[in-house]
Amino acid sequence: MTCRELIDFIMEYEDGTLPEKQRVLFEEHLSLCEDCVHYLASYRTAVQLGKSLIMPSNEKVSTQVPEKLIRSILAARQADGTSLTE
Amino acid sequence: MHSGPLFATIQRYLHHEDDAWDALQETFLSAFRAIGRFDGRSTLATWLHRIAVNAAVMKWRSRRRTSIRSIDDLLPSYYDDGHRRDPGPAWGSLPLDRIEVAEMRELVRQCIAELPDIHREILILRDIEEWDTATVATHLDIEEGAVKTRLHRARQALRTMLDPYFREGSP
Numbered sequence: 001m002t003c004r005e006l007i008d009f010i011m012e013y014e015d016g017t018l019p020e021k022q023r024v025l026f027e028e029h030l031s032l033c034e035d036c037v038h039y040l041a042s043y044r045t046a047v048q049l050g051k052s053l054i055m056p057s058n059e060k061v062s063t064q065v066p067e068k069l070i071r072s073i074l075a076a077r078q079a080d081g082t083s084l085t086e
Numbered sequence: 087m088h089s090g091p092l093f094a095t096i097q098r099y100l101h102h103e104d105d106a107w108d109a110l111q112e113t114f115l116s117a118f119r120a121i122g123r124f125d126g127r128s129t130l131a132t133w134l135h136r137i138a139v140n141a142a143v144m145k146w147r148s149r150r151r152t153s154i155r156s157i158d159d160l161l162p163s164y165y166d167d168g169h170r171r172d173p174g175p176a177w178g179s180l181p182l183d184r185i186e187v188a189e190m191r192e193l194v195r196q197c198i199a200e201l202p203d204i205h206r207e208i209l210i211l212r213d214i215e216e217w218d219t220a221t222v223a224t225h226l227d228i229e230e231g232a233v234k235t236r237l238h239r240a241r242q243a244l245r246t247m248l249d250p251y252f253r254e255g256s257p
C-alpha cells in the first residue's frame with residue numbers, strides 16, 4: 001500500500017468499514033511510515049475540530065462549552081499520541 | 087412555536103444576522119408548505135431543525151463568493167510513486183497559548199466557509215448535524231458513494247487549511 005492509497009482509505013479505516021485484508025495492509029504501512037502516522041493524527045484532529053467547534057455564535061453558549069471540548073480533544077490527542085495503530 | 091433554538095441552529099452556519107433572519111423566514115415558509123408531508127416519524131422539533139439546517143445551507147449557496155477555493159488545491163498531492171509531496175512536520179498540540187479558544191472556533195468556522203459548496207454542505211450534514219450517509223444521499227439526490235467521497239475530501243481540505251496553524255513550532 002502506498003501513502004496515497006492509505007490516505008484514500010482513512011475514512012473507511014476510521015469507520016471500521018475497511019475490509020480485513022486492506023486493514024492489515026493499512027496498519028502495516030502505518031507501522032513503517034511516520035508521514036502517514038502524522039497525517040492520520042492531523043486528519044482526526046481536523047475532524048474533531050469541525051465537529052465540535054461550530055457552535056452558536058451567541059455568547060451565552062459559546063463561552064462555556066467549547067473550551068471544555070477543546071481541552072478534552074487536547075487531552076485525547078495527547079493520550080493517543082504515539083500508539084495510533086492501537 | 088418557539089423560534090429561539092431554530093435561530094441558534096441557523097446562526098451556527100450563517101454569521102450575518104440578516105442572512106440568519108432570511109433563513110429563519112425561509113424555514114417557516116418551507117415548513118408551512120411541507121407540513122402535509124410531516125409524517126410524525128420524528129418529532130416536530132427535529133423536523134423543523136432539519137428544515138432550518140437546509141435553509142441555512144441553501145442560503146450559503148446563494149451567497150456564493152468569488153474566492154471559493156478549488157477542492158483540488160486543498161487535497162494532498164503525490165509523487166508518481168504514491169508518496170505525499172511536502173508532508174511537513176507533525177501537528178503540535180493545539181496552539182491554545184497563542185490562539186484564544188474563540189479565535190480557534192472562528193478559524194475553523196472560516197475554513198469550513200471556504201470549502202466549495204458541495205463539500206461544505208456534506209461536512210455540515212454528516213459531521214456536524216450527524217445525518218447518516220443514506221439520509222444525506224437521499225436529501226441531495228446523489229449516490230451514497232458520492233457522499234462518502236465528498237466527506238473525505240472535505241475533511242482533508244479542512245485539514246489542509248488548518249495545517250499552517252498546527253505545525254509544530256509554527257509562529
Ligand SMILES: [Zn+2]
Nearest residue numbers: 002003033036
Ligand atoms: Zn505513508
